[in-house]
Amino acid sequence: MTALGELAGAVRDCIVVAWVDARTGEVVEQHVARSGPEVEPALDAAIEVMRSRARPQRMVLLSARHVHIVQRLASERRRVLVVICDRTPNIGFAVALVRAFVDAEAA
Amino acid sequence: MHEPRLDAELLHVFERVPSDASGALVREQSDGTVAGALLVEHGRVCWAMSRRYPRRLTDILVDEESSLSTAQLDELFALCRREHKPLGETLIARGMVSLPILHRALLRHTCEALACLVCDEAAPWSWVAHSGYGYHPMLTFSPAEVLAGVRAIIDPTLAARALARLTEVVHAGVHGFAIERGSGARLPLAQIGCDSIELTTLTDLAAQADEVMAVAAAAELDAAITELDGLACAAWLEGDLLFVLLCEDELAFNRLVAQVAAMTTNT
Numbered sequence: 001m002t003a004l005g006e007l008a009g010a011v012r013d014c015i016v017v018a019w020v021d022a023r024t025g026e027v028v029e030q031h032v033a034r035s036g037p038e039v040e041p042a043l044d045a046a047i048e049v050m051r052s053r054a055r056p057q058r059m060v061l062l063s064a065r066h067v068h069i070v071q072r073l074a075s076e077r078r079r080v081l082v083v084i085c086d087r088t089p090n091i092g093f094a095v096a097l098v099r100a101f102v103d104a105e106a107a
Numbered sequence: 108m109h110e111p112r113l114d115a116e117l118l119h120v121f122e123r124v125p126s127d128a129s130g131a132l133v134r135e136q137s138d139g140t141v142a143g144a145l146l147v148e149h150g151r152v153c154w155a156m157s158r159r160y161p162r163r164l165t166d167i168l169v170d171e172e173s174s175l176s177t178a179q180l181d182e183l184f185a186l187c188r189r190e191h192k193p194l195g196e197t198l199i200a201r202g203m204v205s206l207p208i209l210h211r212a213l214l215r216h217t218c219e220a221l222a223c224l225v226c227d228e229a230a231p232w233s234w235v236a237h238s239g240y241g242y243h244p245m246l247t248f249s250p251a252e253v254l255a256g257v258r259a260i261i262d263p264t265l266a267a268r269a270l271a272r273l274t275e276v277v278h279a280g281v282h283g284f285a286i287e288r289g290s291g292a293r294l295p296l297a298q299i300g301c302d303s304i305e306l307t308t309l310t311d312l313a314a315q316a317d318e319v320m321a322v323a324a325a326a327e328l329d330a331a332i333t334e335l336d337g338l339a340c341a342a343w344l345e346g347d348l349l350f351v352l353l354c355e356d357e358l359a360f361n362r363l364v365a366q367v368a369a370m371t372t373n374t
Contacts, residue, residue, distance in 0.1 A: 045326030049319055056333040059319075060364050062371055063328045091368050092361045 004031035007101050011094045013086035015066070018043060022050045022072070022080045038066070039084075046070050046082045060095060067091050071102045081105075114294045116225045117257060121250045121306050123232050126150060130237040134229045142229035145221060151247035155217045157224035164194070167212045172204050179203070195246045206245065214248055218256035249302035251284070251309055255295045262287070262296065269348050270297035276370065281363075282353045286313050288320075288344055296348070304353070316342035316351045330367045334360050341367045 001009075008014045008031045016039050018030035025047045032039055046068040049061060061068040067087050073079040083098050123132055124147050132145040136158075143157035165180040183203070187194045195213065198204045204212075248256075259266035269285035277283040282300035286293065293310040295301065301309060312335075319331050320342050330343035339359035341352040354363055 041326070045323070045328060048326070049322045049328075049331065056335055058334045058360070060332045061323055061328045062330045062332075062368060063326075064371075068328070087368075091364055095361060095364055 002029075002031060003101075003105075004029060007031075007083070007097065008033040010097050011083055011085050012090070013088055015039060015084045015086065016043060016082075017084075018082045020047050020050075020080050020082055021078055022047065023078045025051060028079070042066060042068065042084045043082060046084065047080075050080050050082075058099070060091070062087065062091075067094065069095055069098045071098055073102055074106045113222070113225060113257075113261070117221075117254055117294060118306070118310065120145065120221070120225060120232065121254070123234055124150070124250075125234065125236075128234075128236065131235045132232050133235055134224060134227065134232050136229050142227050143220065143224035145224070146242075148242050148247060151244070151249060152217060152253050153242040153247045154213075155220040155224060157220045157227060159227055160220040160223040162216065162219065164212060164216045167216050168198075168204060168209075171208050171212050175203060193241070193243070196243060210246065213246055214252065214256050217248065218253055218260055221253065222257050222260055250306045251295060251298050251301045251304065254306075255284070255298045258294050258296045265347060266296045269350075270299075272345065272348070272350065273297055273299045276350070276352065276366070278366075280354060280356060280359075283351060284309065284313070285348050285350045286317065288317070288347050288349045293317075301353075312340060312351060312353070313349075316340065317349055320344055320349055329371050332360065332364050332367055339363045343367060343371060 004017045008017045014033040016030060016032045019028040020026065021028055027043065046061065050059065050070050058071040061070070065087055067085050069083040071081050073081070081098060081102050083094070085094055120132065127150040129148045132147065134142045134144065136142045143155070145155045146153040165177060165184060168180060169175050169177055183197060184194060186192070187197050195209055198209060199206055255266070265287065273283045273285060277299040282304065284295040284298035284301050286295055293313045295309065295313070319333065323331050324344060330341065332339065332341045337355060339354045341363040343350055352363060
């Protein structure tokens with residue numbers, strides 16, 4: 001299983017995990033854990049918000065049903081990990097998992 | 108309703124005050140007489156005056172504190188002038204007014220006078236350095252307080268709603284402010300605990316939050332929690348208002364995520 005697949009398995013109710021290029025908006029690599037019509041618009045929204053500003057190291061976006069967790073790779077700031085999952089009570093744990101994953105990737 | 112020109116002018120006023128300086132920002136008329144001034148001590152605003160602003164502090168104090176009369180205050184004012192005593196401290200020392208009421212009255216006077224001075228068709232501002240006026244720090248105001256105070260004069264209902272909501276959501280270790288949504292306004296309508304934040308940082312954060320939420324709202328996202336240079340920043344929309352919470356300790360990001368998630372659970 002790929003690293004993205006492992007992360008998708010660890011994040012509860014994960015929909016999609018993807019590396020994107022925040023400058024071009026291109027999806028570099030992705031693992032779709034649960035395909036559906038919401039995947040593409042959700043990814044587009046996360047990418048668009050991250051493209052609007054160069055500065056945030058990480059961001060969590062909340063909608064009524066979904067959580068978008070977005071984090072830049074410190075060593076390559078245009079490379080951004082996007083994780084989209086259902087909105088569950090323990091968002092903090094998913095945020096911590098994503099952070100640990102990106103930190104490990106940068107190491 | 109916000110007034111972009113007034114917002115921009117107010118920001119320019121504070122940009123003219125050197126960091127942590129003491130002195131007066133003076134505005135003259137074309138005949139050389141003074142149109143008004145903003146007094147500043149160590150970067151905090153002490154007082155504002157404008158030829159177009161007719162109210163005296165004593166008028167506002169009588170409004171705020173029903174047990175005071177104009178005659179009483181005029182008498183005390185004359186005494187303070189004669190004996191070179193500070194009016195505010197003397198009012199407190201004599202038990203004539205409480206510190207919160209005096210603080211509120213001074214802020215209102217300063218904000219109303221400044222709003223008049225900014226709108227005056229007078230000459231450009233000039234900064235006159237001073238060694239300090241000796242105002243008690245409790246009776247001076249941060250630029251953020253003054254800007255929010257001026258915005259509250261322009262739109263008191265919206266500002267009151269913003270402050271009431273901030274009072275509910277700002278806890279220990281968290282700062283917060285609210286701006287009018289998507290109007291281009293960068294001045295806080297209300298703020299809690301933002302006194303120590305540089306004005307440029309505050310307006311920059313407001314601009315970024317407004318920009319992020321404009322994109323997020325288009326994708327039906329209700330709230331954004333971001334991390335910028337170690338500062339955690341949460342933003343969400345409620346009607347006409349954009350709220351921003353700021354926190355900078357190590358666990359701030361996750362704490363803000365949890366707080367905003369709880370607040371937006373039923374949206």
